[in-house]
Amino acid sequence: MAKQPRGANRPPTDGLPKTEPLTPSQMHQNAAAKRMLRRLVQSESPPTAPLSIVDRLAGSPYANPMIQVGGVDTSARKTMDFALHLAESMFRYGAGSLEVETSIIAVTAALGLKNIEVDITNQSVGINYAPKDQTPIALLRVVRSWTNNYAGLAKVHQLVTDIVAGGVGRDEAIRRLDEIIRSPKPFPRWMVTVAFAVFSAVFVGVIGGGPGASAVAFASNILISLLARKLGRWRTPDFFVTAACSFVVTVIALLMWKFGSPVGFRLAPAIVVVGGILLLLPTGRLVSSVQDAINGFPVTAAGRFLSTLLTFGAVVAGIAVAFVVGDRIGMAPIDVTETFPPAYPLWIQVIMVAVAVVAIGITEQTDWKLLLPTAAVGVVGHLVLIGSDLLGAGARFSPALAAVVIGLLARVVALKMGAPQLVVAVPAGLILLPGLTIFRSMYVLTIEESEILLGAGGMLSAGAIVFGVAGGIVLGDTLARPLTRSLASNERRRARRR
Template sequence: MEKKPGEAERPISDGLPKTQPLTASQLRQNAAAKRMLRRLVQADNPPTAPLSIVDRLTGSPYANPMIQVPGVDTSARKTMDFALRLAESMFRYGAGALEVETSIIAVTAALGLSNIEVDITNQSVNINYAPQDQTPISLLRVVRSWTNNYAGLAKVHQLVTDIVAGGVGRDEAARRLDEIVRSPKPFPRWMVTVAFAVFSAMFVGVIGGGLGASAVAFASNLLISLLARKLGRWRTPDFFITAACSFVVTIIALLLWRFGSPVGVQIAPAIVVVGGILLLLPTGRLVSSVQDAINGFPVTAAGRFLSTLLTFGALVAGIAVAFVVGDRIGMEPIDVTETFPPAYPLWAQVIMVAIAVVAIGVTEQTNWKLLLPTAGVGVIGHLVLISAEALDIGTRFSPALAAIVIGLLARIVALKMGAPQLVVAVPAGLILLPGLTIFRSMYVLTIEESEILLGAGGMLSAGAIVFGVAGGIVLGDTLARPFTKGLASNERRRARRR
């Protein structure tokens, strides 16, 4: 068949439907769909690729450190020595493993060592530096002593912030760290002893004790403070120091119950004992151990948990021995179900809580500038606890809810004041611990043997509250992180201006 002039040549049909060419818009849509599908089925990095160590700084106050040394630092050993001394100081002052690790990574990265490895195991810190085609360096430091020095911990936190901001070199940082380690604590020893007793007196008033109970708690805590100091000079293990202190404060309360108090008013032993044992509880260590467990440091958390349980066991042992002695001298049975109505109005309780938190801050050697903000956080936590109990949320969940609020506010306040969260959270959260439950459970376990299951249940309930408070503080810290990125950057901008 001949083709007419001007007629286009038709392709021979193969019986398949004809397809129209895709438009530019359809091509872009197909490409976007392929990219989305690729993201769903393929990871950003190969599964076996190692993560960058600097990625551990995400979410911390030290994210995106300013690198001060281009390339590999030729004096890497000096930088690693400084980082280990920094880590040792933080551990001694009570910092958690995650805070120590992020501080080491931030400092070494800012000083030119970006490909180090950090391993923290309970009391030891190991740093390994293995640059390509160079001899690797591995250093280990073991921390063998601890001390109450939250002011020193805040200063170390500020030093790390200044280094990350690029305003402090290694030599200057080493000099400042020496000053921090050698500087005296903010408060003298006699003031710490008095603050220990003041906290006990104020807390006794908060939980329902009158002036007489507060006076007895004040005197007994002065005595156990002096006893602990004397036993410490004799190098007595902490377990026996804690047991001796809990025994003394309990036997004093039982003797006053048996023979009468000097003020002429019979004082319930539970009130006095609670005020005495609360500061003996290892609250800071417990919060750090829970934080380490949640943040992926199981060995460090296990070591701190064991130390915490030993201290808790020492408290229980001291109370139990005092009960046995009291029973042998003819102590009258105690009504452990007795409740204590508020002895003061709410406004007076708020003032006493504030004074008690300030006293805790003094015993922990907190910087004096942080005392009032910490007291404010503690008062808010106490009001949340009262509100939760009024709403009948439960005796276990109410302290945990208040601890979440304390943990959240503590991170915001601490970063604003240039300190780590632990410095504010631990003193503010101590008022949430169940001292009365511990006392009642130990009495039932030791004296009323027929009710041993009731006593064991009470101890489990007290343990649940203690761990709930610690976990709530850590959860509050985590919830506050999205709201504190700006505070961290502001802190670094202030450091650059200095």
């Protein structure tokens, strides 16, 4: 059989276009197109991959901590004890759950501990350390007391920053934390009492009261400060302390309303009550609870919400009991629809707001270096509130908008000053709370029984404003995070140089 010539069975190629070999640039373009297509149809990471706990530091001042220990720390128990002690101190000073969690993760990571899990509830902090092929360690710390010490919270924040920057070892960190806990608060008790009364007097002037009303507010708040201190020594629960203080300040206002006053206070009992109850409201706790709820700590948020509602209940209960007492002694009816025109020009009101915010900072034991920056944030928030009212934003939306501005500026100022956002935001945002609405609603609910729906609607409106302010502060903090990443890195660079 004769052999066929090679290629005889191949299909003819006549008439087909001949393909030219690809150039290197064309091959590179094809590879880039394939990579782009792959990114479009594939996710960045498998959907079932667990989230690394260090990823929780993203967006916080402690992102990318410097690891000081290579390998497994042989004294992990000491590091965990220190982290729990740190977390307990932060909770006692009023920090939110997210801040506590990120601080624990950053400190343990910087000190060389991997495989850490953190669990935070309303009053407890748990850390579980489970390295591979080793016996796990689980520790729990319960927080049983709270105190006003924003200066201590700022110092703890700075300590965590220094640890994350790699400039402080564990032994030095333990010593510094002990010094922070043992160090006295920046302001003595008598100054806190005077600041409490100064805030009430100045804020009464901001909302329309004259010098006489401010003087009565100053005296009544000195009295309730001493009363609260005495009841505290008797181990009286906070609920009854708050109720007693709101009762006393309301009774004083109603007595001045009934019997008159030589200082011209007769026309505005509501103003003095507002000045007395604002500092009794749990603003810091409410902001922390809203922050915890938004950031994914439902158990802690629920506990703090319950504590906050109880404190609000104590305030309104004290006011209600005072109204009943006033009604029994023949108190004349109060016109709760009365409005109060400004008693001072705008520039004096701005100065009063600044003084009021400084006074709040003193009562919260803020570091004296933060008082003026906090006052500036409060003044800006007050101007935004006035501007929103003039533009017709409404009584509910205007405080929330001002709170967003306060929350944003507070994060910027706090990071520049080496402190957490809460230390600046809470004193600056207290002036936004609806004290007049709470007073008027409780009066209608207690005395004018025919208008109970009006009173209930007023309390719901007050609650909406309060939660709007708290949510606005948290939203402002969230909006400021992309803008403050460079501030956090600059703070860590300064810590390394120290």
